[in-house]
Amino acid sequence: MSDLKETLKSQIIEQLSLEDITPADIQNDAPLFDESGLGLDSIDALEFIVLLETNYGIKISDPSRGKEIFHSIDTLAAFIENNK
Amino acid sequence: MDIFVTGYGAISCIGLNVQEHFDSLLNEKSGIKKGLHPHSERFLVGEIPLTNQQLIDRFQLKANGSRTGLLACIAAKEAFNGQTEHPELKTGIISGTSVGGMDISEIEYRSFLKEQTHDLSKYKEHLSGNAAEEIANELGIDGFLNTISTACSSAANAIMMGARMMLQGQLDRVVVGGTDALSEFTINGFRSLMIFDENWCRPFDESRKGLNLGEGAGFIVLENSKSLAITKSTPLAKLKGWSNASDAYHQTASSPEGYGATLSITEALKVAKLNPSEIDYINAHGTATPNNDLSESQAIKKVFGDIIPAFSSTKAFTGHTLAASGGIEAVFGILAIQHGYVFANLNHRNVIEETKLMPVTKTMKVDKVRNVLSNSFGFGGNNSTIILGEV
Amino acid sequence: MQLISSTYIAKAAIKKDGVIRHELTEDNWLKECYQKMELDYPKFHKMDNLSKMAFLSLELMKTSAVFDTIEDDTVELIFANTSASQHTDLKFIDSYQHQGNPSPSLFVYTLPNILTGELAIRNKWYGENTFFVASEFDASLFTERMHHSAQNGKKLCLCGWVESKLDEKNMPELEECFLFLVAVNKETSDLAQTNFASDLIDLYKNNQTK
Numbered sequence: 001m002s003d004l005k006e007t008l009k010s011q012i013i014e015q016l017s018l019e020d021i022t023p024a025d026i027q028n029d030a031p032l033f034d035e036s037g038l039g040l041d042s043i044d045a046l047e048f049i050v051l052l053e054t055n056y057g058i059k060i061s062d063p064s065r066g067k068e069i070f071h072s073i074d075t076l077a078a079f080i081e082n083n084k
Numbered sequence: 085m086d087i088f089v090t091g092y093g094a095i096s097c098i099g100l101n102v103q104e105h106f107d108s109l110l111n112e113k114s115g116i117k118k119g120l121h122p123h124s125e126r127f128l129v130g131e132i133p134l135t136n137q138q139l140i141d142r143f144q145l146k147a148n149g150s151r152t153g154l155l156a157c158i159a160a161k162e163a164f165n166g167q168t169e170h171p172e173l174k175t176g177i178i179s180g181t182s183v184g185g186m187d188i189s190e191i192e193y194r195s196f197l198k199e200q201t202h203d204l205s206k207y208k209e210h211l212s213g214n215a216a217e218e219i220a221n222e223l224g225i226d227g228f229l230n231t232i233s234t235a236c237s238s239a240a241n242a243i244m245m246g247a248r249m250m251l252q253g254q255l256d257r258v259v260v261g262g263t264d265a266l267s268e269f270t271i272n273g274f275r276s277l278m279i280f281d282e283n284w285c286r287p288f289d290e291s292r293k294g295l296n297l298g299e300g301a302g303f304i305v306l307e308n309s310k311s312l313a314i315t316k317s318t319p320l321a322k323l324k325g326w327s328n329a330s331d332a333y334h335q336t337a338s339s340p341e342g343y344g345a346t347l348s349i350t351e352a353l354k355v356a357k358l359n360p361s362e363i364d365y366i367n368a369h370g371t372a373t374p375n376n377d378l379s380e381s382q383a384i385k386k387v388f389g390d391i392i393p394a395f396s397s398t399k400a401f402t403g404h405t406l407a408a409s410g411g412i413e414a415v416f417g418i419l420a421i422q423h424g425y426v427f428a429n430l431n432h433r434n435v436i437e438e439t440k441l442m443p444v445t446k447t448m449k450v451d452k453v454r455n456v457l458s459n460s461f462g463f464g465g466n467n468s469t470i471i472l473g474e475v
Numbered sequence: 476m477q478l479i480s481s482t483y484i485a486k487a488a489i490k491k492d493g494v495i496r497h498e499l500t501e502d503n504w505l506k507e508c509y510q511k512m513e514l515d516y517p518k519f520h521k522m523d524n525l526s527k528m529a530f531l532s533l534e535l536m537k538t539s540a541v542f543d544t545i546e547d548d549t550v551e552l553i554f555a556n557t558s559a560s561q562h563t564d565l566k567f568i569d570s571y572q573h574q575g576n577p578s579p580s581l582f583v584y585t586l587p588n589i590l591t592g593e594l595a596i597r598n599k600w601y602g603e604n605t606f607f608v609a610s611e612f613d614a615s616l617f618t619e620r621m622h623h624s625a626q627n628g629k630k631l632c633l634c635g636w637v638e639s640k641l642d643e644k645n646m647p648e649l650e651e652c653f654l655f656l657v658a659v660n661k662e663t664s665d666l667a668q669t670n671f672a673s674d675l676i677d678l679y680k681n682n683q684t685k
Contacts, residue, residue: 016521016580017520017521017580018517018520019506019517019520020517020520039517041334042334042337043277043335043336043521043579043580043583044580046276046277046278046579046580047578047579047580049278050276050576050577050578050579053576054574054575054576063278182586184559186564189564189565189568190568230607230609230616231607231608231609232605232606232607232608233559233586233587233588233606233607233608234586234588234604234605234606235586235588241605245605248623248626248627249619249623251626252622252623252626254619268571269564269567269568269585272567272571272577272582273567273577273579273582273585274582275577276576276577276578276579276582277579277582277583278579327603328603328604328605329548329601329602329603330548330552330591330592330595330600330601330602330603330604331592331595331601332592332595332596332598332599332600332601333596334592334596335583335584335589335592335593335596336583343601344601347548347601462586462588463583463586463588463589463592464586464588464589464590464591464592464604465592465595465596465604466588466591466592466604466605
C-alpha cells in the first residue's frame with residue numbers, strides 16, 4: 001500500500017503539473033483540496049478522475065463523489081485498493 | 085442615437101430559419117435528440133439534421149468549407165435579407181466563434197497522427213476569422229470585418245461591439261452574431277469537465293446535471309437612421325443596452341454569488357436607461373449546469389429583488405450552441421417583442437432550492453413585451469448582457 | 476492616448492519598456508522566466524502557453540507605480556492574436572485521439588480568452604475584457620477599441636498581442652507576447668489616434684528584433 005501511495009504522489013504531480021512540489025512534500029493524510037494541503041481545485045479533481053481511469057481502470061461517473069475519494073493520499077489509495 | 089434591428093437570421097436544431105424557430109418555440113418542440121454522426125451518436129445533442137453538402141445545396145451557398153462557416157453564412161444571409169453594399173453606407177460584419185474550423189482540423193489531425201504528414205492548407209479554415217470572411221463573401225460586403233472569440237459570450241460581444249462602432253460613427257450598418265458547429269472536440273471537452281448531461285438537460289431545475297451541446301448560428305442586422313433612410317428596412321426592434329464584465333473567479337466556473345453576472349446585468353440596464361421593472365422577459369444563459377444556473381439565479385435576484393420578470397432558458401430547445409447562443413437568443417428576444425410571447429423553459433420540474441426562482445415553463449402569449457434582457461456568459465469569466473426593446 | 480508601459484516576452488528574452496530584463500536559454504523558457512522573476516503562484520504551471528506569457532508579461536509590468544492605484548473595474552483588457560488557442564487545441568485533440576482520455580485541464584485552455592480570465596483572477600479585475608482574432612498584429616484594432624473605452628469613461632486599457640503559432644510538425648514556430656498599458660481619454664483626436672497606432676507598430680517591431 002505504501003508503494004501505491006508513493007506512486008500516486010508522483011502521478012499526481014505529473015498529471016496536475018505541480019512543478020514546485022516533490023513527493024516528499026505531500027503528507028499521506030493532508031487534505032489535498034485544502035490550502036493546508038495542495039490547494040487543488042475543481043479542475044484538478046476532474047484530472048484525478050482521468051488519472052483513475054487511465055492508470056487504474058476505475059471509472060467515476062459522479063463528480064460529486066470526488067471530494068470524499070480524493071480527500072487525501074490515504075483515502076485515494078484505499079479507494080483504489082477496494083475497487084481494483 | 086437609436087440602433088435599430090432590421091434583420092434576423094437563425095439556424096439550429098429547431099429550425100433552418102427564423103419562422104421555423106418561432107414555430108418550434110410556440111409548439112414547445114425541442115430539437116435535442118441522439119446525434120447522427122460517429123462522434124455524436126451516443127449522446128443527446130442539438131444537431132442540425134443536414135450534412136454540409138445538403139446545407140450548401142439547399143441555401144445555395146458560395147462557401148464550401150468548415151461547417152461553422154456554412155452555418156454563419158446561412159443565418160447572416162437570412163438576416164441581411166437581400167440588402168446590398170451601398171457607397172454611402174459604412175457596413176461591417178462582426179462574428180463570434182469558439183469552434184471555428186475545428187471540424188476540419190479534427191479530421192486533418194487524425195490523418196497527421198496516422199501518416200505524420202500535413203496538408204497545411206486544410207488548417208487555414210481552423211482560424212476563427214474565417215467565418216466573418218465567408219459571410220462577407222456570401223453577402224457581397226467589403227467593409228469592416230472582425231472576429232471575437234470569447235467563448236459563449238462571443239455573439240453578445242459582437243453585438244455590443246457593433247453597437248459601439250455605430251455610436252462612434254464608424255459604422256452605419258453591421259451584421260453581428262455568432263456561430264459554432266458541433267464537433268468531437270467540444271463533446272469530448274464538456275464531457276471531461278463533467279458538465280455534460282447524458283439525458284435531456286434541465287435548466288434552472290434542482291436536479292440539473294449539465295448541458296446538452298448544440299450547434300447553430302444567429303445573426304442580426306443593426307442599422308442607424310441614416311442607413312434606414314437608404315435601405316428603407318422595417319425595424320423589428322431596438323438594441324437599447326449592452327455590457328460586459330469580468331467575474332474574476334475561475335477559468336470555467338462562475339462565482340457562486342454571481343458577481344460578474346450581476347455587474348453585466350446592472351450595467352446593461354444603465355446603458356439602456358431602464359429600471360429593472362421595465363424588463364418583461366429575461367432569456368437567461370441557463371446552460372443547466374449546476375454552477376451556471378445557481379450563479380445566474382443569484383444575480384437575477386440581486387438585480388430584480390422581489391419582482392422577477394418572466395424568465396427562461398431556451399437551451400432545452402436548442403442545446404448550448406456556444407458562441408452562437410447570444411445570436412440565436414437575440415433572435416428569440418426579438419420574436420418575443422414582435423409577437424408578445426415568452427418562451428418555455430422546457431423540462432422543468434422543481435425550482436432550485438437555494439433560490440426558489442420559478443421560470444416560465446410554458447410558451448405563453450402575454451400582454452406586451454416591451455424589453456428583453458439576454459445573458460451570455462462565457463468561460464474565462466466573460467459575462468455579457470444585451471437588452472432589446474420595442475421600436 | 477498615452478503609453479504608460481510595455482513588456483515583450485519571447486523565447487530569447489523578456490523586456491520591459493524596450494530594455495532586456497532577463498535573457499532566457501532553456502527549452503522550457505516560460506518556466507525559466509517564472510523562476511528568474513522569483514514568482515510564487517503555483518497555478519502558473521497549469522496554464523497554457525498563452526496564459527503563461529500574458530501572466531509573466533503583466534507581472535513584469537506591475538513594477539510600474541500606476542498599478543498601486545488601479546481600482547478593480549477600471550482596467551479594460553483588450554487582447555488579440557492570429558492563431559486563437561490552436562496550440563492547446565491540438566494538444567487537447569491529442570489527449571483523446573492518442574492518449575486515451577480527453578484532458579479537462581487542457582480543454583479549459585482551448586479558448587484564447589481564458590488568458591484574460593487568468594489576469595482578471597490574479598488581479599481581481601472586474602472590468603470589460605475581450606479577445607479578437609485577426610490575421611496579423613493590427614494596431615488600429617487596439618486603438619479603435621481603446622477609443623470606445625475612452626468614450627465610455629474608462630481611463631486605462633491593458634492590451635496584449637499573445638501568439639503561439641505552430642509549424643507543420645505542430646511545434647511552436649512563433650511564441651510572443653506584446654503587452655502595453657495605455658492611459659486613454661475622450662479628447663484624443665483621430666490624428667493622434669493614428670499616430671499612436673503607428674508608434675505601436677514601431678514599438679512592436681523594435682521589440683521583436685533583439
